[in-house]
Amino acid sequence: MNIAVIGAGPAGLSFASKYGDADVFEEHKEVGLPRHCTGLVSGSAARRVGIPNSLILNQYRELTVTDLEGRRIYFKMRDSVLLVDRPGLEQWLAEGVRKLYLGKRVVNISKNYIYTSDGSKHGPYDYIVLAEGSARRFARAYGHVVRLPGLQVDVKSSIDIHGIIVVYNQKLSKAYFSWIVELDKGVFRVGLADVCCTVEKLNKLVKLINGQPIDKPFGGGVLAGPPLKRLITGRVTLVGDAAGFVKPLSGGGITLAIYSSQMAAKAIARGTPTLYEDDTLLLRLRLRTAFLAFRILYGWRFVERAIHLLNGGEYVAVDYDDHIKTLLAAALTDPRSIRVVKELLRYLASNRNIFHLF
Numbered sequence: 001m002n003i004a005v006i007g008a009g010p011a012g013l014s015f016a017s018k019y020g021d022a023d024v025f026e027e028h029k030e031v032g033l034p035r036h037c038t039g040l041v042s043g044s045a046a047r048r049v050g051i052p053n054s055l056i057l058n059q060y061r062e063l064t065v066t067d068l069e070g071r072r073i074y075f076k077m078r079d080s081v082l083l084v085d086r087p088g089l090e091q092w093l094a095e096g097v098r099k100l101y102l103g104k105r106v107v108n109i110s111k112n113y114i115y116t117s118d119g120s121k122h123g124p125y126d127y128i129v130l131a132e133g134s135a136r137r138f139a140r141a142y143g144h145v146v147r148l149p150g151l152q153v154d155v156k157s158s159i160d161i162h163g164i165i166v167v168y169n170q171k172l173s174k175a176y177f178s179w180i181v182e183l184d185k186g187v188f189r190v191g192l193a194d195v196c197c198t199v200e201k202l203n204k205l206v207k208l209i210n211g212q213p214i215d216k217p218f219g220g221g222v223l224a225g226p227p228l229k230r231l232i233t234g235r236v237t238l239v240g241d242a243a244g245f246v247k248p249l250s251g252g253g254i255t256l257a258i259y260s261s262q263m264a265a266k267a268i269a270r271g272t273p274t275l276y277e278d279d280t281l282l283l284r285l286r287l288r289t290a291f292l293a294f295r296i297l298y299g300w301r302f303v304e305r306a307i308h309l310l311n312g313g314e315y316v317a318v319d320y321d322d323h324i325k326t327l328l329a330a331a332l333t334d335p336r337s338i339r340v341v342k343e344l345l346r347y348l349a350s351n352r353n354i355f356h357l358f
């Protein structure tokens with residue numbers, strides 16, 4: 001079968017290396033660049049999708065959730081969180097791909113042919129795999145996924161904080177959150193995603209921690225989900241960010257991009273593409289539930305309330321990149337939480353229409 005893959009990120013490359021024989025088209029001239037992602041993945045998910053230890057730059061066991069205005073909750077993580085060499089990951093995945101066409105942006109798909117920005121026509125293809133990431137130029141025709149601009153920069157700072165710091169502060173991000181990741185002693189990756197004004201807000205965050213940028217800012221679209229209900233339409237299959245495979249509460253999608261692509265490649269190679277939808281159904285239901293939580297809890301600003309309530313507490317983090325689940329679990333083990341739970345139930349009762357999102 002002839003297959004074209006649009007995009008050489010973790011999703012497109014994983015698909016092609018698992019399937020074995022596909023044409024991969026990538027608009028940039030180098031795999032893995034320009035950078036856009038922080039590179040954090042949970043240890044268990046990294047092991048599940050086979051990310052090798054040689055690509056791990058750092059690992060963390062501490063997570064602090066704070067408003068950077070004096071309140072904070074401290075978590076010890078059950079499983080370590082890993083910082084992955086993101087360009088290195090793509091270069092490693094690309095080693096298993098035979099036909100990779102760099103510097104070729106796909107500008108049109110018509111019937112079973114694709115057209116690239118250099119004016120050439122490729123095909124015919126039996127399947128076209130959309131692995132174009134959060135840009136979703138073609139994928140948007142198959143369903144909506146919430147997208148926020150994200151921006152980050154590496155800085156030097158003498159601030160005395162360690163591990164991963166998640167910041168909930170309306171002045172820095174109204175719609176999502178900000179992050180500070182300790183890369184090395186005195187070196188941090190700081191970033192945020194929000195509906196607007198990311199440059200100004202990033203400058204504010206850098207100033208707040210007395211940071212000195214050591215590199216250019218980088219970023220891209222952070223997706224919050226939900227995953228699409230249909231992953232296959234005719235000859236077109238969607239994987240990774242293009243299909244909305246992200247954790248809604250953190251925008252994390254590296255391991256889900258690899259996993260969804262491996263499932264899609266396996267199903268197509270067996271000649272039963274619909275297996276891809278069946279095999280990812282439970283995962284997509286879980287992600288849709290998390291998306292519902294994202295709409296309810298961000299709308300209600302649950303995290304700010306929890307930070308006020310649990311200020312100074314120390315807990316075990318159940319899931320590092322699901323900050324709300326982690327905070328909820330902390331809240332439920334602390335008697336101070338009863339007021340928050342009552343208010344949450346009242347909020348749900350008066351906003352029942354939110355459940356149509358599910």
Ligand SMILES: Cc1cc2nc3c(=O)[nH]c(=O)nc-3n(C[C@H](O)[C@H](O)[C@H](O)COP(=O)(O)OP(=O)(O)OC[C@H]3O[C@@H](n4cnc5c(N)ncnc54)[C@H](O)[C@@H]3O)c2cc1C
Pocket residue numbers: 006007008009010011012025026027028036037038039040041104105106107131132133134135137150151152191218219220221222239240241242246251252253254255257
């Ligand atoms: C600021 C930021 C921080 C993030 N931090 C994390 C994190 O810490 N942990 C985590 O798990 N996730 C994180 N993510 C999300 C993560 O980067 C994505 O979920 C992941 O990259 C998805 O992989 P993908 O292959 O689907 O898409 P991408 O990695 O975006 O790859 C898509 C590729 O397709 C190419 N492309 C697009 N359109 C075309 C076209 N028309 N023709 C040819 N090529 C095309 C692009 O150039 C790109 O190389 C972050 C995202 C952002 C923006």
